[in-house]
Amino acid sequence: MPRDEEKRMMTDYYGLELKFCTPGGDLAVTEGSEIAGYASLFGLADQGGDVVQPGAYGAGLARLVAKGGRVKMLWQHDPAQPIGVWDEIREDERGLWVKGRLLPEIARAREAAALISAGAIDGLSIGYRTVAAEKDGQGRRLLTELELWEVSVVTFPMLPQARVGAKGEVPGADDLRDLAAAFADAARMLADR
Numbered sequence: 001m002p003r004d005e006e007k008r009m010m011t012d013y014y015g016l017e018l019k020f021c022t023p024g025g026d027l028a029v030t031e032g033s034e035i036a037g038y039a040s041l042f043g044l045a046d047q048g049g050d051v052v053q054p055g056a057y058g059a060g061l062a063r064l065v066a067k068g069g070r071v072k073m074l075w076q077h078d079p080a081q082p083i084g085v086w087d088e089i090r091e092d093e094r095g096l097w098v099k100g101r102l103l104p105e106i107a108r109a110r111e112a113a114a115l116i117s118a119g120a121i122d123g124l125s126i127g128y129r130t131v132a133a134e135k136d137g138q139g140r141r142l143l144t145e146l147e148l149w150e151v152s153v154v155t156f157p158m159l160p161q162a163r164v165g166a167k168g169e170v171p172g173a174d175d176l177r178d179l180a181a182a183f184a185d186a187a188r189m190l191a192d193r
Helices: 003-014 058-066 107-118 173-191
Strands: 034-041 050-052 072-075 078-091 095-102 123-135 141-154
Touching: 034 123, 058 078, 058 123, 058 141, 072 107, 078 107, 078 141, 095 107, 095 141
Parallel strands: 050 141, 072 141
Antiparallel strands: 034 095, 072 078, 078 095, 123 141
8 A cells, every 4th residue: 555545544544633844853863773852842833733732642641551552653654664662651841752762673763763863854743633622812723632643753743843852872973974874885785685
């Protein structure tokens, strides 16, 4: 099934909303595969005019955990391309903070790590279903309860401030360039097979 058709199916069948916007930020990979940062920030209007309210994720995350489910880590909102796992997802006073691992056994995750390290990818974006919302006086949608399905590593997040910031020590620029070059060499070798 083509990727655009899969995304359309996710939106149509599951009622998910996906967010994209302009690039910018400081996405980084540390300790080989760990990424962490804010996937959503409270009180800021995104490119579509939506504003997530504090506490919007709490009930949905509690329901998901009670069912034994997990929020998925996807590549560019593509349900056919999981690239890792989110080990920690929590709300704080600022927004929705996530911490997870890109899985090096997955080719797309290795590519994502190389792209992040090179600065080509620098965003996070959420896939969710709105449970409760209201309009404010400016016509913006205030999202008060959301059912979070996935957090994707993306090129264009809808909320420009939704970025991954590395946790732990950040490798030196030379180390990151070497890692990106190694991934590029491996990809060329596989393509030549």
